[in-house]
Amino acid sequence: xxxxxxxxxxxxxxxxxxxxxxxxxxxxxxxxxxxxxxxxxxxxxxxxxxxxxxxxxxxxxxxxxxxxxxxxxxxxxxxxxxxxxxxxxxxxxxxxxxxxxxxxxxxxxxxxxxxxxxxxxxxxxxxxxxxxxxxxxxxxxxxxxxxxxxxxxxxxxxxxxxxxxxxxxxxxx
Numbered sequence: 001x002x003x004x005x006x007x008x009x010x011x012x013x014x015x016x017x018x019x020x021x022x023x024x025x026x027x028x029x030x031x032x033x034x035x036x037x038x039x040x041x042x043x044x045x046x047x048x049x050x051x052x053x054x055x056x057x058x059x060x061x062x063x064x065x066x067x068x069x070x071x072x073x074x075x076x077x078x079x080x081x082x083x084x085x086x087x088x089x090x091x092x093x094x095x096x097x098x099x100x101x102x103x104x105x106x107x108x109x110x111x112x113x114x115x116x117x118x119x120x121x122x123x124x125x126x127x128x129x130x131x132x133x134x135x136x137x138x139x140x141x142x143x144x145x146x147x148x149x150x151x152x153x154x155x156x157x158x159x160x161x162x163x164x165x166x167x168x169x170x171x172x173x
Contacts, residue, residue: 033131034064035091037084038073039098039114048113053097056138060095073097079114081123089127093134094165100139100156110156112139121159129164142170 038053057071070087073079079098088094099113108125111118135157142156157170 032068032092033070033087033090034060034068034093034095035070035084035087036060036072036095037079037098037112037114038071039079040073042099042113042115048099050098053138056095056097073115080116081114081119084114084119085123085127088124088132089129090131091129092131093136094132095136095138097138100137100141100171102141102155107155107159110141110159112137112156121156121163125159125163127163132163132165133167135160135165135168137168137170140171 036057038050038057040050040053042048053073057073061069061071070091071077072083072087077083096112101111101113101118103109103111108122109120111120113119137157137160139156155170157168160168160170
């Protein structure tokens with residue numbers, strides 16, 4: 001009972017509904033694009049510093065050719081809710097490296113924390129994302145669920161599926 005295992009931290013396979021599995025993959029309408037959103041620092045909140053997000057971006061830059069990569073959260077291109085939303089609509093892959101906050105009372109108010117505010121899932125769900133293939137959520141509370149209703153799929157990772165991503169990698173911490 002006291003030992004930890006990978007299943008304490010990882011969901012190896014998950015789908016919130018059968019419809020998610022049965023819906024055919026839509027044809028890609030845009031060129032391949034990876035949007036990386038890192039938030040190493042939040043102004044006025046030094047306790048939320050995530051300096052290793054820069055290393056995540058560097059690892060991605062080593063694997064993805066620059067013509068396919070959009071970098072948000074750098075000194076040259078700081079994050080903003082508006083920039084993230086405008087780039088997500090044409091993203092094939094979205095990689096978020098930031099803090100996440102799950103709101104179990106109102107799941108659509110669950111959010112990814114950016115430099116200029118909280119990017120609520122309800123805003124992402126309003127987008128049309130015809131090329132959305134994978135969302136990688138390197139952020140806390142993205143697949144944590146709720147102890148009160150453990151059978152409900154109401155967390156950030158699930159709502160990213162509802163928003164249009166075909167696959168989502170989330171975290172349980």
